[in-house]
Every structure is written in structure tokens, then in C-alpha cells.
Amino acid sequence: MKNILIAGAGIGGTIVANRLAEKLRQEVEKEEVSITIFDKNEKHVFQPSQLLVGMGLENPSEIVRNEKELLNPRVKFISGKDGEIAKIDVSNHSFVTAGGKNYSYDYAIISTGSTLDWDMIPGLREGMLTVWEMEGAIRTREAIKNFTGGTIVFNVARLPHKCPVGPLEETLMLDDYLRRRGIREKTELVYTYPIAGVFGIPNVNKAMTKLFESRGIKVISPFTLKEVDTQNRTIESNEGEKIKYDLLLGVPPHMGAKVIADSALGDRRNWVPTDKNTLQMKDHSDVYVMGDTTDIPISKAGSTADFESYAVADNIASNVRGNDHRKMYDGSVFCFIATGMDTATYIRFNYSNPPIPPPPSNIHWLAKLAYNRLYWSLTAKAVV
Amino acid sequence: MSLKLYKSMDLTGSSCAGVIGELSGVYEELQPGEYVEILIGADSDRKDLYAWAARVGAKVVKEERQGNAFRLEVAKLS
Numbered sequence: 350m351k352n353i354l355i356a357g358a359g360i361g362g363t364i365v366a367n368r369l370a371e372k373l374r375q376e377v378e379k380e381e382v383s384i385t386i387f388d389k390n391e392k393h394v395f396q397p398s399q400l401l402v403g404m405g406l407e408n409p410s411e412i413v414r415n416e417k418e419l420l421n422p423r424v425k426f427i428s429g430k431d432g433e434i435a436k437i438d439v440s441n442h443s444f445v446t447a448g449g450k451n452y453s454y455d456y457a458i459i460s461t462g463s464t465l466d467w468d469m470i471p472g473l474r475e476g477m478l479t480v481w482e483m484e485g486a487i488r489t490r491e492a493i494k495n496f497t498g499g500t501i502v503f504n505v506a507r508l509p510h511k512c513p514v515g516p517l518e519e520t521l522m523l524d525d526y527l528r529r530r531g532i533r534e535k536t537e538l539v540y541t542y543p544i545a546g547v548f549g550i551p552n553v554n555k556a557m558t559k560l561f562e563s564r565g566i567k568v569i570s571p572f573t574l575k576e577v578d579t580q581n582r583t584i585e586s587n588e589g590e591k592i593k594y595d596l597l598l599g600v601p602p603h604m605g606a607k608v609i610a611d612s613a614l615g616d617r618r619n620w621v622p623t624d625k626n627t628l629q630m631k632d633h634s635d636v637y638v639m640g641d642t643t644d645i646p647i648s649k650a651g652s653t654a655d656f657e658s659y660a661v662a663d664n665i666a667s668n669v670r671g672n673d674h675r676k677m678y679d680g681s682v683f684c685f686i687a688t689g690m691d692t693a694t695y696i697r698f699n700y701s702n703p704p705i706p707p708p709p710s711n712i713h714w715l716a717k718l719a720y721n722r723l724y725w726s727l728t729a730k731a732v733v
Numbered sequence: 734m735s736l737k738l739y740k741s742m743d744l745t746g747s748s749c750a751g752v753i754g755e756l757s758g759v760y761e762e763l764q765p766g767e768y769v770e771i772l773i774g775a776d777s778d779r780k781d782l783y784a785w786a787a788r789v790g791a792k793v794v795k796e797e798r799q800g801n802a803f804r805l806e807v808a809k810l811s
Contacts, residue, residue: 507758507761508750508754508755508757508758509748509749509750509754509755509758513749513750514749543754543757544750544751544753544754544757544785545753545781548749548751549748549749549750549751549752549753549754549755550747550748550749550751551751551777554751571788573757588788616739616740616759616762617762618758618762622740625743625746644740646742646743646744646746646748646750646755647746647748647749648748648749650749680746680747682749698747699746699747700745700746700747701746701747702747703747704747
């Protein structure tokens, strides 16, 4: 019996588990292969839609499902204390759970995601609201509903972070939201970013900078957040800039999961060293790494994990069958970018081909909503 | 001063954070006396990198052509 263990039942872990269960259907049914996924939580949150919760377009209950309902019946799901991985022991090829159990693997997939590092910047937790977590999304919804005018600052504290286009989306949606409420003229909207411009990819930066200008959104960059002064309602940067705010929204610094540090697998931000094409952990060919967890210079996004799952599932299935076939991840990413409350554009790119976002339109917005809805029945279940 | 390699990064492909975004995140993790080795593809990225290095006090201690790409070593000296 070959054991495939998956750490983390987020978007990446769930999709790859289901893809493997389909590819290795016969082997699982003959009990030659076992696929087990671990997560302490029984609920699965579609995190990209937390933005829509924050903007009052979705309710939290609409973006949460039971993980068990999403998994192929051939996948074993372990949650609670024994779903919480305390250590990934790559020397002994095993997972040790918080419940004290030990599971051996022939193949491991690490998809433990990223967490918010609030403590990196003084005052951040008290001062900033973020849709990068569910509770923050709900608080953001209330804050913007009650907002009557003043200065809203959107700050990206550090790069890289999950859902890289999210800051563009939230700022542009907010601009539209404030216009619809008739208070945009009473509001200064300020966007701050750690590197020059509003985004890292030149084509996208150019298009979005133009859009920001046309919407009267002030951009201050590079702005590397140093401190949030909640008493005086100001943020200060390493570059020496100080900005006053009435409402501070944004993205806290990100880092990899604690289990990565506890297992001594990652770098100083807990990102796991990963081959950018094979997605194997460096120096450990029986360990694959997916999604936010990797240290590869690619977007930390759900679509990235989805694209990666094809290579990971293919290569493990081939290896189980004794084939030497190897599929490479080409750096594919696809992200919709909301540009208002009912318009969007998108970017599709890979390592070799940079994106060219089309003009924003309502059609792309509807496609974004459709994709979100279809996530539950198609994407998460690895039907496509 | 003998420098210690912290990490190697292939930044030749497209990435949402861009070369400077990816590099600035790692640079912040460096201890004085450490460097990061990077591979970048475009000359425009190379120019941006030098401008960024001047701004944050990073030092490019080595640069060489590697095929169509540039290989650079970026150090934190203090």
C-alpha cells in the first residue's frame, strides 16, 4: 500500500486530493493506494470571496462549506486534533499530529498555506481592517457601511501576499461603492504599496495606474509600512512618509504556516524551498509543495494552486504506476480583477508570457461571479 | 568581509510581486553579512534593481551575464 498524505485542506489540498482520487481510482479501490488529507478545520472557506463579503456583496455563510462534502469519497479526511499537523518529518517520511499520532507517507503534499503576521508592525492589529481574514471582512463591511467621509488609506504592508490583485480590487470597488453612496467627493482615497507603482507586473501596473488616475485615487509608493499610530490615526513608512487616515484598510504581512517552522522546513518567512517547475521540495523528491506554501516567485493565489495540482497529481500518479513521466508546472496563473461593483478585467499568464489585461467590462464581472459559484461544484471537486 | 549566501531565486518569469517585490521581501529577512543570489531576465528589471538597491542601502556585490539572463548577488552589509 502506497500512502499519499496531504497537509492542509484549503483550495490547493482539496483540489489535488480530488484529482489524485480520480487519477488513481483503480489503485485506491484495490487498496494499493491510500489518499489522506489533514486539516484541523472541518469547514472549507473560499477565501477569494472574502473581498465580496467585505464589500457587502456576499454573506459569510455563502462562502463556507463542509470539507467532507467537497472531497471524493476515496479520500480520507482527518480533522480536529489529529488533523492538525504538529510536525512534518521529512527524514522519517511521516506526519506527526497534534493528537500524537504518526502517519507514514510514500508521497507527501504540503499545502499548509499562509498566515497573517500582525505582530511584525507595531499598531497594525489595532489599526487595520483586512478582508484577508473572515472576521476582518465582516468588520470591513460594517466600517464602510458606516463611513460618511474623510480619508481612507489602503496599505499593502509587505510583498509577497495572498491574492496579489486583491488590493487593486478592493480599492477600485471601494471607489465605486463610495460614488454610488454619493460620498466619494467627501472622501480621499489613498493607495500605498511597498514598491513603485500599484502592482509588480509592468503591463498590469501601467493599466491599473491609468485606471487609478482616472478615478482620482491617490497613489503613494514605494511605501513600506513601519508603524501604525492608532492614537493619532497615522501610518508611517520606512521611507519617512506619514499619512493621516480615518479608515485604514489593507493587507498585513504574510508568512508560511507555523508547522513549517516547527518542522524546520522553510526559510525565515516559513516559505518552503520548492523547484519552480517540478514543485518538489528541494532535496526531497517524495515531497511536493503547493499554493501559498512554496517559496517560488509566483502569485500566491487559488488559481495558482489549481494549475499546480495538475502537475503534482500527474507526477505522483505516474510514479505510483512506475512511469517516469514528468509534467512541469509552467507558472500559470489566472485572476479576475474587479474594477468596480459590477465590472472586472482579468490576467492570465505564466513564467514565459506576461499578462495583458483587457479593458474592464461587466461581462468579466459576471464571469468572476460565475467562477466563484462554480468553484464548489467544478473546481474544488477537480471536475475540470 | 566574507558574505554568506542566504538564498537563490530565479526571478526570470512573470510574478505578481515583480522582481523588486519578490526581492524586497527576501532582503528584509537577510542578516548583515548575508546575500541573496538572483537571476533576472530583462534589462529593465536590472535597472529597477539598482535604483531599489540605492534606495534601501542594498549592495550589488556581483553581476554577470548568464545566457540571456543576469545573475546578481545582492547583499545586506550592515
